[in-house]
Amino acid sequence: GTAELLLDRYGVVTRGSVMVENIVGGFGLMYKVLARLEEAGRCRRGYFIEHLGAAQFAVPATVDRLRSFTEDAQLAKTEPVALALAATDPANPYGAALPWPALAVDAGSGHRPGRKAGALVVIVDGALVLYVERGGKTLLTFSQDDAVLAAAAAALVGVVRRGAVDKLIMEKVNGHDLLDTPVASALAAAGAYSTPKGLRIRA
Incomplete structure (x- = not known):
C-alpha cells in the first residue's frame, strides 16, 4: 500500500524520496516491498534519472512517459517550461x-x-x-x-x-x-x- 502510494506520488521512487517521508523501516524495508512489486510485474527497477543511485523504481507508465520526454527533447528544443x-x-x-x-x-x-x-x-x-x-x-x-x-x-x-x-x-x-x-x-x-x-x- 505505502509503496504504491509512493510510486503514485513521486513517479520514480528513490532512497531520497523514501527518506523524506520518514517511513518506519526506512529504505531497507521499502526496497524489499518494491522488489516484490517488481517481481509481480507491477513496477520496474532501473537507472531512470542520473545521479540518483541504482535503486530506482517506477511503474511502467512512468517509464514510458520519461522515454517520450527524452525523445521529444531530442526532436525540438521548445521554450523553457x-x-x-x-x-x-x-x-x-x-x-x-x-x-x-x-x-x-x-x-x-x-x-x-x-x-x-x-x-x-x-x-x-x-x-x-x-x-x-x-x-x-x-x-x-x-x-x-x-x-x-x-x-x-x-x-x-x-x-x-x-x-x-x-x-x-x-x-x-x-x-x-x-x-x-x-x-x-x-x-x-x-x-x-x-x-x-x-x-x-x-x-
Whole structure:
C-alpha cells in the first residue's frame, strides 16, 4: 500500500524520496516491498534519472512517459517550461530525491533552501531556478540565463495572480539587494512592480 502510494506520488521512487517521508523501516524495508512489486510485474527497477543511485523504481507508465520526454527533447528544443510549487510539494524533488544545488559563493546571507512551509520553488525544465522564502523577502537564484529567469519570473507572478499566494514583497536575492539585478529585470517584465526597497507582486 505505502509503496504504491509512493510510486503514485513521486513517479520514480528513490532512497531520497523514501527518506523524506520518514517511513518506519526506512529504505531497507521499502526496497524489499518494491522488489516484490517488481517481481509481480507491477513496477520496474532501473537507472531512470542520473545521479540518483541504482535503486530506482517506477511503474511502467512512468517509464514510458520519461522515454517520450527524452525523445521529444531530442526532436525540438521548445521554450523553457517553468513550474512554481510549494517547497514542501511532493512534486518538488529538491531536498528529497535531489540535493539542493550549490549556491553562488557570494550568497553569504545565511539563507539556505529547505522544504519549509510557505516557501516556494520555481523549476524550469527540471532545474531549480528560484527559491522564495515565505512572504518573498529573500530569494535565492540558481541561474543567470535570461530566458530561464524570464520563464521562472512569469511562473512566480502567475502563482500570486491565481491567488495561490497572497502577495510577495521581495528585497534580497542571494544576500544582495534585489534592485538592478537580472532577477529584478525578469520579475518587472513579468508584471512585478518596484517599491523603494525591492519588488512586489500582488493579485
